Amino acid sequence: MKLRDTLQLSFNTVTSYRTRSLLIILAMALGVAAVVVLTALGDGARRYVVGKFSSIGTNLIIVLPGRAETAGGFPGAVLAQTPRDLTLEDARFVGQLSQVKRYAPLNVGVVELAAAGRLREVTVLGSTADLLPIRHMNLAQGSFLAQGAEYSAQIVLGAKIAQEFFPHGNVIGQRVRLGDRRFLVSGVLAIQGESMGFNSDELVIIPIDHAQALFNTASLFRILVEARSRGDIESAKEAIRDTLKRRHDGEDDVTVITQDAVLATFDRILRALTLGVAGIAAISLAVAGILVMNVMLVAVSQRTSEIGLLKAIGAPSADIRLLFFAEALWLSLAGAALGFVLGQFGSLLIRLAYPQLPAWPPMWASLAGVTIAFVTGILASLLPAARAAQLDPVKALAGR
Amino acid sequence: MGDQEVRALSGINLEIASGEYVSLMGPSGSGKTTLLNVLGLLDRPNSGRYELDGKDVTDLSEVEQARVRREKIGFVFQSFHLVPRLTAAENIELPLMLAGTALAERKARVDETLLSFDLLDRARHRPAELSGGQRQRVAIARATILRPTILLADEPTGNLDHRIGAEVMALLEGLHHAGATLILVTHDRELGARAHRRIAMRDGEIVADER
Numbered sequence A: 001m002k003l004r005d006t007l008q009l010s011f012n013t014v015t016s017y018r019t020r021s022l023l024i025i026l027a028m029a030l031g032v033a034a035v036v037v038l039t040a041l042g043d044g045a046r047r048y049v050v051g052k053f054s055s056i057g058t059n060l061i062i063v064l065p066g067r068a069e070t071a072g073g074f075p076g077a078v079l080a081q082t083p084r085d086l087t088l089e090d091a092r093f094v095g096q097l098s099q100v101k102r103y104a105p106l107n108v109g110v111v112e113l114a115a116a117g118r119l120r121e122v123t124v125l126g127s128t129a130d131l132l133p134i135r136h137m138n139l140a141q142g143s144f145l146a147q148g149a150e151y152s153a154q155i156v157l158g159a160k161i162a163q164e165f166f167p168h169g170n171v172i173g174q175r176v177r178l179g180d181r182r183f184l185v186s187g188v189l190a191i192q193g194e195s196m197g198f199n200s201d202e203l204v205i206i207p208i209d210h211a212q213a214l215f216n217t218a219s220l221f222r223i224l225v226e227a228r229s230r231g232d233i234e235s236a237k238e239a240i241r242d243t244l245k246r247r248h249d250g251e252d253d254v255t256v257i258t259q260d261a262v263l264a265t266f267d268r269i270l271r272a273l274t275l276g277v278a279g280i281a282a283i284s285l286a287v288a289g290i291l292v293m294n295v296m297l298v299a300v301s302q303r304t305s306e307i308g309l310l311k312a313i314g315a316p317s318a319d320i321r322l323l324f325f326a327e328a329l330w331l332s333l334a335g336a337a338l339g340f341v342l343g344q345f346g347s348l349l350i351r352l353a354y355p356q357l358p359a360w361p362p363m364w365a366s367l368a369g370v371t372i373a374f375v376t377g378i379l380a381s382l383l384p385a386a387r388a389a390q391l392d393p394v395k396a397l398a399g400r
Numbered sequence B: 001m002g003d004q005e006v007r008a009l010s011g012i013n014l015e016i017a018s019g020e021y022v023s024l025m026g027p028s029g030s031g032k033t034t035l036l037n038v039l040g041l042l043d044r045p046n047s048g049r050y051e052l053d054g055k056d057v058t059d060l061s062e063v064e065q066a067r068v069r070r071e072k073i074g075f076v077f078q079s080f081h082l083v084p085r086l087t088a089a090e091n092i093e094l095p096l097m098l099a100g101t102a103l104a105e106r107k108a109r110v111d112e113t114l115l116s117f118d119l120l121d122r123a124r125h126r127p128a129e130l131s132g133g134q135r136q137r138v139a140i141a142r143a144t145i146l147r148p149t150i151l152l153a154d155e156p157t158g159n160l161d162h163r164i165g166a167e168v169m170a171l172l173e174g175l176h177h178a179g180a181t182l183i184l185v186t187h188d189r190e191l192g193a194r195a196h197r198r199i200a201m202r203d204g205e206i207v208a209d210e211r
């Protein structure tokens, strides 16, 4: 028997038992669709988190005072010893390292903002001109803190603050009062929304010296550092640690976090999660495989006399095995294809419902879902096909 | 029942010449169908030899036996054994498909056969939409489309009324006249008497062989 005829004859069989075939195809399809949709969700979540994290900067290194990691013992032992302050001088030394492209010292506090007859508490960031490029922030109007003009009393407003205090526009050049100091508005940030717990729309930014005076502190909250390239991140991290250790009398009392390491950790966790849910979904495919096996076994016993007839008119066992095999192949093919389409459609629905979640099913997952459906379908047909091929023709003809 | 051994056939010594018309008669359970199955290579005797066209076919492999069945033997059954999902034309086409005949030739042969069996207007019908006589005609068309030398008919008129049965018998006898060896199992004395050679069986043995 020619392959083409085998395929066509079994296709004919599949379409003849319509309800039965549709049910198997549906079971297969749901399994494949589950794999596709769940991995799309998992991978979407991963991309979302990683994207959010990347958006706060590129090749970012964060230096904070105090040692977060402890080398044995209990954490209190480290916390008990007050860490040395991180100063503007420290930041300047870090900025001179060859691996560092730019840096921005950071102080944070909450102060009362008064302007145009209004009053409210706002989060204040004290920093320098380089904060803008390091944190990937954009201006809606005006200019950011001027380079090297740390002492001039400029202020940059978050988009929402600007809207609240000056609803009629015309913000640039306005006078505002922050605590007991006066500032001149030099720029307004573009709307950015929340990112990593910071809503940049609701804060104001002033030069670092003013901030330290306002908060009455000489200690920095953080130093944000941008390495020259991705490859420089590790050596920059080492260099920063060495420099600060030297400056702090040999005391290793700062924590240096790289965005890369945090990103990699999130990436790894979320990938594992995605694989996990994909695995669970794949189990439903195994169940569908068992269903195929059951249905094919029923088909063999239903069609016993037909198998006998095929043998009587000269079909060798191999042809009969192939016929049943091909039947399972068609069912799996249809199930996998339908599942793929359903999965893509489901992912599309998720993307429409949650536009910020990039729920694109990864290629490997779609391929894996389709392949597993195929393989289980075919494996499940081996036993029924062999059973059909081995039937004794005389008994089979009699329907036994 | 159980492990008790049943001798469906015993001591059969039979030679049938090419082109003969033989009827097999005997009470139920006498071994007629079993003998037919052995002749058709569907069943293997536990002992003994079977030569077909001068060649020992007793110990052929499964694949070779299938080939002999396909090329030399045509079965006609009491219950037709048509594939319910396939149309009359497709049922008739089955042996050609199994033989791997090319599509164009297949279509031509099926059309020709449909015509000679007066089934052209029923070609697209499924077995359920056909009368008993039409079904048996389709079955005979299928059995003969590869021009086998031997036709094995097991009570081919058993499920048909008298008139239709006579039509089917005429069809089979026509094929015999065209050169096929026809071996017919029947319970109908009148039909059995029409054969040129009449074999009677009882308890798995041949008890009479008249010409």
Ligand SMILES: Nc1ncnc2c1ncn2[C@@H]1O[C@H](COP(=O)(O)OP(=O)(O)OP(=O)(O)O)[C@@H](O)[C@H]1O
Pocket (backbone or CB within 6 Å): B006, B007, B008, B026, B027, B028, B029, B030, B031, B032, B033, B034, B035
């Ligand atoms: N699968 C089987 N297992 C055991 N014995 C069987 C089997 N098939 C047939 N037989 C026995 O073999 C003997 C011959 O059966 P066979 O079917 O050849 O009879 P038959 O002459 O065709 O009868 P009928 O006219 O009723 O069709 C019977 O005794 C029957 O019981």
Ligand SMILES: [Mg+2]
Pocket (backbone or CB within 6 Å): B032, B033, B034, B154
């Ligand atoms: Mg019988």
